[in-house]
Amino acid sequence: MKYIYGPLKSRRLGMSLGVSLTPYKVCSFDCVYCQLGKTTEKTVEIGEYSSIEDIVAELKLWLAHHQKEINDLQYITLSGSGEPTLNIKIGRLIAEIKKIVSVPVAVITNASLLSLPEVRRALSGADLIVPSLDAVTEDVFARIDRPHEKIKIEDVIAGLVSLRKEFRGKIWLEVMLVRGLNDDLRHIRELQEVIQQINPDKIQLNSPVRATAEENVSAVPRSKLVKIKGMLGDKCEIV
Numbered sequence: 359m360k361y362i363y364g365p366l367k368s369r370r371l372g373m374s375l376g377v378s379l380t381p382y383k384v385c386s387f388d389c390v391y392c393q394l395g396k397t398t399e400k401t402v403e404i405g406e407y408s409s410i411e412d413i414v415a416e417l418k419l420w421l422a423h424h425q426k427e428i429n430d431l432q433y434i435t436l437s438g439s440g441e442p443t444l445n446i447k448i449g450r451l452i453a454e455i456k457k458i459v460s461v462p463v464a465v466i467t468n469a470s471l472l473s474l475p476e477v478r479r480a481l482s483g484a485d486l487i488v489p490s491l492d493a494v495t496e497d498v499f500a501r502i503d504r505p506h507e508k509i510k511i512e513d514v515i516a517g518l519v520s521l522r523k524e525f526r527g528k529i530w531l532e533v534m535l536v537r538g539l540n541d542d543l544r545h546i547r548e549l550q551e552v553i554q555q556i557n558p559d560k561i562q563l564n565s566p567v568r569a570t571a572e573e574n575v576s577a578v579p580r581s582k583l584v585k586i587k588g589m590l591g592d593k594c595e596i597v
């Protein structure tokens with residue numbers, strides 16, 4: 359299979375079938391903690407990186423051969439080896455999936471393009487959006503996510519606030535914390551204020567445990583994660 363992977367069981371989403379919408383590491387970020395390795399094409403150019411017709415055909419094939427497993431799926435998750443919202447036809451893909459199977463659709467995104475109304479509209483048919491927010495200041499953003507030069511953190515935040523106002527499904531905000539990069543408590547307090555404005559349904563705190571794009575990327579100690587969880591309130595969980 360070229361576009362479909364799994365199903366995989368994750369702490370965040372339970373059992374989910376993955377769908378990749380871009381070739382390997384076509385992404386608007388080059389996060390230091392990326393488990394896929396370094397970004398090979400850093401871009402904000404939206405296009406049909408992978409053919410939606412081909413993805414749907416492959417999904418139909420998978421479904422036809424895995425009738426029993428369909429009932430165990432909690433989500434079909436649009437994510438994969440790059441940033442899925444870079445695919446201009448993501449909205450069409452969500453609509454096509456809804457026509458062929460009743461499993462809820464989740465989108466995992468780095469949130470970089472949510473400032474664009476057409477991208478938010480394209481995601482409106484999803485059941486769950488899991489956007490990332492690792493930084494609220496430009497310098498922390500540059501150090502941890504290494505975004506494309508056209509992406510500014512204030513636009514990412516404004517996009518997330520707009521998404522919350524427009525989107526009817528659930529939003530689980532993921533915050534990846536890296537020791538010494540974005541876990542300073544002053545930064546966490548600023549993050550807390552921004553998260554209040556965004557008002558997601560859940561906040562999922564994460565810290566890298568597997569091999570990452572850069573060496574010397576360390577997880578935040580559990581005791582500090584627990585303290586940060588306390589600062590971010592009842593909706594926050596450590597995943």
Ligand code: SF4
Pocket residue numbers: 385386387388389391392393394397439440441468
């Ligand atoms: S946004 Fe996701 S795919 Fe892109 S570099 Fe970061 S972790 Fe990797």
